[in-house]
Amino acid sequence: MYRTHSNGELNASNIGQEVTLSGWVQKIRDKGFLIWVDLRDRYGITQLIFDADRTPKEMMEAASELGREFVIQVTGTVIERESKNPNMITGDIEILATMVSILNKSLTPPFTIEDDTDGGEDLRMKYRYLDIRRNPVRENLIFRHKVTMAVRNYLSEKNFVEVETPYLIKSTPEGARDFVVPSRMNEGQFYALPQSPQTFKQLLMVGGMDKYFQIVKCFRDEDLRADRQPEFTQIDCEMAFIEQEDILNTFEGLTRHLLKKINGVEIEIFPRMTYDDALKKYGNDKPDIRFGMEFGELNEVAQHKDFGVFNNAELVVGIAVPGGNTFTRKEIDKLIDWIKRPQIGALGMVYARCNDDGTFKSSVDKFYDQADLASWAKVTGAQKGDLICVLSGEKNKVRGQLSALRMELAERLGLRKANEFAPLWVIDFPLLEWDKGTGRYHAMHHPFTSPKPGQLALLSTNPGKVRANAYDLVLNGNEIGGGSIRIHDKETQALMFDYLGFTPEEAKAQFGFLMDAFQYGAPPHGGLAFGLDRLVAILGGQETIRDYIAFPKNNSGRDVMIDAPAPIAAEQLTELSLQLNLKS
């Protein structure tokens, strides 16, 4: 037996006991006749003491040869520590060592195994197994486990059944790019890895499973933006015989449970906001409502003077930055530079200071008098001491720009507090969105989303106006889940495929099984999927999903630790009836 106890449990009540511990050498203080060693494992740190007066000579010698990250086994007696550490569970005791054996030596690690390491991202990823030894990384993974256990137990108690759906499925051209898997046994044919178990969960509803969930890996071969992974995990859910209201209540319940159980935060009300309102008030469909700075549309109060920039704009819109009047001219100029960067793309920014004496000072005083600026303040809700920031231009663009500014300012002002949680349902999403690239409408959610009752006819007259019972759950400005009520009859589904540009033959070849299924008594159904990586990160008070994934890939989709992907043997290609066709 390698140990009688972990390194995180011995305390004063164990004094006098003989114990055996195993773990890693965290730290050594060697005074020659006294050697202290901090022994670490997942559960904590226990201090060992080698004392020339009391520890056998050969063990003193062995102890003097230890190095950082050596793996050792120690036997000794629990004794009271002279200088206690009240911040550690084991801080009252130490182990007077009588035996030490080195289980494995260690080279000097490429970075320090400390909470604040000196290792950069690349190095930590290459040696991820050492990075995981660090408390914050390990605790994140344990945190993730706690969240998934809480999810599973909650849903299971609510009669949801976790059903495993297949990973080797069929490639479909709709949506993002599939990863494909050549089939050796079926020459010239390919499986695809699922982007989500969407059709399978719908078939489970047709099959009468009633309530399904699955915590499941999904795959998308996209050009990776920052903080995206080619493989990611979903909490995938579906219910039959439900309306949107049932779904919102069910998953609001799950989220409320998680916030309570994991974060100790009680949130009674999950506000709801339409997609249109979210865009109008916050400039995007996943607003962070932990703080205000709601948009004020200023067309009415700003387009009556000679300021052509505003008069020619589709939308003039501003926000009140709380306490922003303290910004210096230089700070404001920097802010303007920031929003003019190509990533944001604003052409400029108008601002008005709200002085403490009730007067205003704006960058467009030439055009607008105090009464005008007072109207701006009223519309944006600005108080004395605030700064009003105003952008103008094409509606969709300017909303996005002001949204980016709002988030940046909130970040700078410390309004995005990691331990504060503000969930929000965004509902009534459009069914379709215009795709400039292909010059046609695409399904905003996916082609299985049902239009709102009665809006099917709108498809042929004003497709952009068709709304769906589609909803996103937003938490602290991040979409953590999304879903919809599905189409459950063959005719509507065929119509939708037709509308999305599938020929009947294509629709049949790719989704014939689903449309067939709809003919055999498909119940009304709908669902939702949470992005687990994101959810866990936000509950953990962070926004970088990579910190909550054991072995993440980099932005080129590479695992730099195992060095994958990699070339394969020529025989493997031949067996798969493939050959390389390199462009370079």
Next chain:
Amino acid sequence: MYRTHSNGELNASNIGQEVTLSGWVQKIRDKGFLIWVDLRDRYGITQLIFDADRTPKEMMEAASELGREFVIQVTGTVIERESKNPNMITGDIEILATMVSILNKSLTPPFTIEDDTDGGEDLRMKYRYLDIRRNPVRENLIFRHKVTMAVRNYLSEKNFVEVETPYLIKSTPEGARDFVVPSRMNEGQFYALPQSPQTFKQLLMVGGMDKYFQIVKCFRDEDLRADRQPEFTQIDCEMAFIEQEDILNTFEGLTRHLLKKINGVEIEIFPRMTYDDALKKYGNDKPDIRFGMEFGELNEVAQHKDFGVFNNAELVVGIAVPGGNTFTRKEIDKLIDWIKRPQIGALGMVYARCNDDGTFKSSVDKFYDQADLASWAKVTGAQKGDLICVLSGEKNKVRGQLSALRMELAERLGLRKANEFAPLWVIDFPLLEWDKGTGRYHAMHHPFTSPKPGQLALLSTNPGKVRANAYDLVLNGNEIGGGSIRIHDKETQALMFDYLGFTPEEAKAQFGFLMDAFQYGAPPHGGLAFGLDRLVAILGGQETIRDYIAFPKNNSGRDVMIDAPAPIAAEQLTELSLQLNLKS
């Protein structure tokens, strides 16, 4: 709201309530003025009654148009049933319908949605979503969910952390064939889907996670034998600072817990048997010990007469078939035909009847007298009324043949009882096994398995004799789990790769990251993986894993429901820098 109650909960206490139910039409009895409908959902069946005297006329008409598997919503009053059905939860009541609406019609299903269906395997797989509506299939999936929840909660309480390891990893030539995934972003390179998370779980141990588990899909591109799937699910576990004894105790604990919680069966002792003993006593390494028929080796008592077949055999070995003396001559001849089939390959069988009067009658009376046969009975443990079956030949072959015969006879005699559970640890597996195909030794478990302490030197003198701390957990004649203590130092691992025919360059290219990791303080570790599909099937009292998989593939690796794999678009191939290279 589609329903106030499910179809499995209303009883006499609800009489008088107005309720709304939804579900599928299971059965209709139409007497014109009275129509009974059995309404089904996942939770049960509730009887509806449409009564011309009490149900609105248009609803009577609607009811008369219902068909099997129509999806309907019904509102009505709970009333007492005239002829009660004590076998159903809802058997005391029925719903007097006042409103019915058809939510979706159904074509006539291609097979009946009944517990005993008229659908064959192929049809059921093509319409798996209808198959899942059948109670036994649905209940199997719910059963699987219950097992996985029990596994997760048990391991989680024991401080195991479920960590997700990546699905897009690197191909390695060792072991079975990988499924590969071409990388678009890394031209000419491929990911592989994991055959198991083996190296990652070992790295998690190097990373100090201490106790890891994961219920995870694994992939093997093998030519599929019956009841194998290209994707399958493992309960994958690993522990640090443990010896074999710790692992056996931990997972014996898990299995005991499952048998108790899922099957209500208490099993105190999990017997242990060495690999060598298992072969000697049962002819294979996963013996079903629910029944006896242990092998008796007869060389000593059968090679002293003039019977050349036995005298020339490496092994003469028999079993006593309980009550087998009742077999007719014809039945025995059939048994002999059975073992001579090419799948078994025996050349013949000698038998001896143990008569009730204590005498014997054998097929080799010419060579052996009563005293000889009495010795056979003693060695095989045969009693009066039994039949002794004896095979002979090359040791390994004849053991396999007699093992097959033993299992077949147990099946015929009803000794393999589904509700009886006999777990067994088979331990001390050989480290290596001889592979005739390649003419060299291969790792029996995998190349990360550690030889038993002190046996490393044997590798160069008598490799076949080297034993490992490798173990299988056997349940009712099926291997449900297996694992080993791993190598945790670079030198031994390098030696092992060398022994298995890897050049140092190959070893470094494929597993360099693991050997690097071993240099930074790898702890002693080991683990085990359960085959979840098999485990669930056996706990469920069956042996066909396909019955416990929602969407299984057929023996050609095809999903006949979605028709995958399938050709992909030429552009997809081009994007992946690939072209087809068809053999046919």
